[in-house]
Amino acid sequence: MKLYRCQICGDPYLGSAPPTNCPFCGAAQKYIVLAEDYQDRNDIPDLSSRSRENLKKALELEVNNSGFYLCAAACSPDPVAQAMFKALAKIEAEHAATICKILKIPKPEIKPDDKACQKDPKANFAAAHEREQRAVAFYRQGAADATEDRVCQVFSALVEIESDHIHISETRK
Ligand SMILES: [Fe+2]
Ligand SMILES: [Fe+2]
Numbered sequence: 001m002k003l004y005r006c007q008i009c010g011d012p013y014l015g016s017a018p019p020t021n022c023p024f025c026g027a028a029q030k031y032i033v034l035a036e037d038y039q040d041r042n043d044i045p046d047l048s049s050r051s052r053e054n055l056k057k058a059l060e061l062e063v064n065n066s067g068f069y070l071c072a073a074a075c076s077p078d079p080v081a082q083a084m085f086k087a088l089a090k091i092e093a094e095h096a097a098t099i100c101k102i103l104k105i106p107k108p109e110i111k112p113d114d115k116a117c118q119k120d121p122k123a124n125f126a127a128a129h130e131r132e133q134r135a136v137a138f139y140r141q142g143a144a145d146a147t148e149d150r151v152c153q154v155f156s157a158l159v160e161i162e163s164d165h166i167h168i169s170e171t172r173k
Contacts, residue, residue, distance in 0.1 A: 005038035007031040008157045009098045025094040026161040041150040042101040051151045052103070054142040058158070059099045059108075061138065065131050066092035067113030072124040074112055081121035081172075088128070088165060095158060102154065125173035132165045 004013045009025035018032040047055075069089035076082045093110050100107040117124050136159055143155035 003035040004032050005035050007033055007038065007041075008154060009094050010038070010040065010042075010101070011094070021161075021164075024091070025098060025157075026091045026164065027157045028160055031157060041153075044102060044148050044150055046148075047102070047151070048147055051142075051146050051148055054138075054145055054155075055099050055103055055151070058139065058142060058155075059096055059103070061135055062092050062096040062099065063108055063110055064113065064116075065135065066090075066096060066110045068116040068127070068131065070110065070112035071114055071117035072121070072128070075117050075119050076121045076124065077119070078121050081124075084168070084172075085121075085124065088168075091161070091165075095161075098154065102151070122173055125169045129166060129169035129173050132162045132169060135162045136166065 001014050001016060004015065004018050005011065006013070006022040006025060006027055008027040008031050009022060011022065011024040012035060013019060013023060013032065018029055020029050021027065022032060066089050069085045069092060073082050073085035073089060076085060089110075096110065097107045117127070139155045139158045139162065143152050143159065146152040146155060
């Protein structure tokens with residue numbers, strides 16, 4: 001067994017090989033490094049006001065989306081859809097936690113957003129699709145706006161991860 005860490009969320013992973021995607025934040029394998037090689041890049045002394053604003057907005061998006069997925073998981077009668085929404089809720093919560101580390105603020109408590117979802121998993125996947133598309137568009141802008149390598153790295157990783165989520169919702173809505 002080897003100990004790995006994700007350069008995006010920082011979480012540790014024990015395994016015989018690096019996972020294809022971070023099990024916590026969904027980041028691609030290229031971000032998974034041996035624990036010895038991990039670099040904590042979350043301390044950005046001169047975070048620009050533009051990046052700060054973008055990260056705050058991203059945090060809001062992630063918290064909202066995670067709350068939506070928690071609701072969708074709780075409401076879904078289908079166990080497979082339930083598990084899928086639970087997995088997505090956890091990943092979005094991890095994104096929120098990662099953003100909080102850069103902003104140096106405590107991570108907010110995320111609760112199911114009972115007004116955000118419906119009983120029908122198909123309707124929830126359709127809503128998820130729109131949410132993820134909005135997120136990808138915004139994170140692309142966040143990456144383009146960023147003058148800090150780390151902020152650009154995080155927004156770029158989020159674009160990839162939420163694009164994976166778009167493919168999931170595309171096939172299920
Ligand atoms: Fe990760
Ligand atoms: Fe996310």
